[in-house]
Each structure stands twice: as structure tokens, then as C-alpha cells.
Amino acid sequence: RxxxxxxxxxxxxxxxxxxxxxxxxxxxxxxxxxxxxxxxxxxxxxxxxxxEEVNPNEILLWFGFKELTVLNYHINFKHVSIKLSVPKSVSVEVSPEVHSSVSAVFDINAPIFVRKKDGNKVSLLDIWKMVPNSIYDDITPGQSKTKKIIRLNFPDEEERFQILTVTGLIDIEHFIIHAEIWIEIKKRPLTSVRFYRDEDKILTKTAEFQLEHQNVPYSLELHKLVESGEQVITIRRKDTNK
Structure with missing residues (x-):
């Protein structure tokens, strides 16, 4: 209040x-x-x-910093090919639904693949999110885009993805992705500093930063519990209070 x-x-x-x-x-x-x-x-x-609101300079005394460094991991898909689990001599034609999604500009968000173990439709971007961040280990944050050829193998048949053809679903053995990847650096200044207290002492110190991901605003709050020294991070969507 x-x-x-x-x-x-x-x-x-x-x-x-x-x-x-x-x-x-x-x-x-x-x-x-x-x-x-x-x-x-x-x-x-x-x-x-x-x-209570506090002078932002207090953050140096509490946490030792006044800005947040955010690393954004990016990929630009240039070309994608898939190896189907069929003999080379067999001709395969994808379904009209799949064909319409890739015939013009390929939409990485189009759910044209099927996860074999549960039957759910997924997009190339969904599959890419399964790739560990170690793919970026040799990328220096802030440097220019790096071209890479990435092979995603699925030796376990139960963990494979499928694509719909005119004759039904067919397993995908692997993806070969030609892409540009890079890590963007963004500095986020401190937005506000406040503390939560009772009549006698400060209980919690909080530093707030404003972030954005895919054009959605977020609030990142770093809370320091004074008595225990424990630090807690909360992230909340600003537009929906989630």
C-alpha cells in the first residue's frame, strides 16, 4: 500500500x-x-x-555491481537437410502439408516434425532447443557470426523425430544444419534498489533489472536475505505479472 x-x-x-x-x-x-x-x-x-526505495549507488555496497551483463545466444539457419530411415533406392514424397510449409520460405517455427515417443508435433526450433549450449563453447561473446555445420544424430530409434510423407510417417536418422551462430552481449543498467524491513532491521535487499526476450519485457530481481546472506533470483514477465 x-x-x-x-x-x-x-x-x-x-x-x-x-x-x-x-x-x-x-x-x-x-x-x-x-x-x-x-x-x-x-x-x-x-x-x-x-x-523503501534506495539510492542505486547502494548496490555497489550490497552486491558489488551496478549493471547486468546478458548473453543472448543466436542462430541463423542457412540450410537444413535430413536423412530419412529408408533405403537410398526408395523415393519419398513429403505430405502436401509439409510441402506447403517448406516450398517458399522455410519457417523454423512450423511444426512439420513429429516426436516419435509421444506423437507431438514440433518445429525445427523446438528440436534445436534440445541441443546443449556447448555448441557455443568456441564462440567468443561479442564477436562476429561464425559459420558452422552441425549434425544432430538420433541413434536411439525411440528418441527420433519423424516427418509425414504421402505414405505415412518416416523416421529421421539425423539432421545436418548449416548455420551462423553468435553470442550477443547486452548491458542492462540497474533499474531500482529497495529494501524490505520491519521496525528494527532490514530483512531483504533487492536490485531490479529490466530485460527483454523475443520482444517480451521481463523484470529480473536479485534478492539478498540479510540475516542468512542467501541470494535469490526471480524473473517475472512485466506484461502479465507471471
């Missing part, structure tokens, strides 16, 4: 605590409590907390 809290709000909390069957009620304000509210809280056994 905002605005200095008076005794009225505190008087209402015990009944609300009883209504919801809670064992404890905690009142949180970003601007503090009046002396009457503090006295009433003691009588009604209500814990008081304040959430």
Missing part, C-alpha cells in the same frame, strides 16, 4: 486474518506507518513491514 498508513487499516486486519483462516497478518507499506498504527499493530499482533 502507498501513503502513510493510519490506525484504521491496522484495525481492519485482524478480522481479515480471521476471515481467511490465516495464522499471521503482515502489513506492508512503501511510505511507513503512523505512530497510532504502530501502537495498534502491537496490540493486535500485526507485524509491520516497509518497502
Amino acid at each position: 502507498k501513503g502513510t498508513e493510519d490506525v484504521t487499516w491496522i484495525e481492519q486486519l485482524p478480522s481479515k486474518r480471521k476471515d481467511v483462516g490465516a495464522h499471521k497478518a503482515v502489513a506492508v507499506s512503501s511510505t511507513g506507518f503512523s505512530s497510532g498504527a504502530i501502537n495498534m499493530a502491537k496490540v493486535k499482533d500485526i507485524e509491520l513491514r516497509t518497502l
Whole structure:
């Protein structure tokens, strides 16, 4: 809540605590409590907390940094070929559905493959997400794009993917991907610093940074629990509060 809290709000909390069957009620304000509210809280056994903004320079004392370095891993698919589990002498024609998805500009998000073990449709991008980040181990963050030929093998038949043809689903033995990969560096400045406290001491110190992924805004918060020294990171979508 905002605005200095008076005794009225505190008087209402015990009944609300009883209504919801809670064992404890905690009142949180970003601007503090009046002396009457503090006295009433003691009588009604209500814990008081304040959430206060702090000078961003404090982050250097708390965490040792004032900005966040974000590494974005990118891939630009240039050419993709697949090896089907059929004899070379057999001619294969993909289904009209698959053909329409790849005949013009290939859409890496098009769900044209089928995961064999569960029958779910997946895209090339879904399959790529299974590739470990070790593929980027020899890439220096911030350097120009690097061309690579990546082979994705599926020796275990149960872990394979399939593609729909005019005669039915056929296993894919491997993918060969020609691509450009690179790691982008972005610096995210500190957005806000605040602490959460009771009447006597600071309980939690929080640093907040604003991030963006695929045009979706996120808030990354680094919380430091003062008493234990434990640090906790939370990431929340800004547009949906998730």
C-alpha cells in the first residue's frame, strides 16, 4: 500500500486474518506507518513491514555491481537437410502439408516434425532447443557470426523425430544444419534498489533489472536475505505479472 498508513487499516486486519483462516497478518507499506498504527499493530499482533526505495549507488555496497551483463545466444539457419530411415533406392514424397510449409520460405517455427515417443508435433526450433549450449563453447561473446555445420544424430530409434510423407510417417536418422551462430552481449543498467524491513532491521535487499526476450519485457530481481546472506533470483514477465 502507498501513503502513510493510519490506525484504521491496522484495525481492519485482524478480522481479515480471521476471515481467511490465516495464522499471521503482515502489513506492508512503501511510505511507513503512523505512530497510532504502530501502537495498534502491537496490540493486535500485526507485524509491520516497509518497502523503501534506495539510492542505486547502494548496490555497489550490497552486491558489488551496478549493471547486468546478458548473453543472448543466436542462430541463423542457412540450410537444413535430413536423412530419412529408408533405403537410398526408395523415393519419398513429403505430405502436401509439409510441402506447403517448406516450398517458399522455410519457417523454423512450423511444426512439420513429429516426436516419435509421444506423437507431438514440433518445429525445427523446438528440436534445436534440445541441443546443449556447448555448441557455443568456441564462440567468443561479442564477436562476429561464425559459420558452422552441425549434425544432430538420433541413434536411439525411440528418441527420433519423424516427418509425414504421402505414405505415412518416416523416421529421421539425423539432421545436418548449416548455420551462423553468435553470442550477443547486452548491458542492462540497474533499474531500482529497495529494501524490505520491519521496525528494527532490514530483512531483504533487492536490485531490479529490466530485460527483454523475443520482444517480451521481463523484470529480473536479485534478492539478498540479510540475516542468512542467501541470494535469490526471480524473473517475472512485466506484461502479465507471471
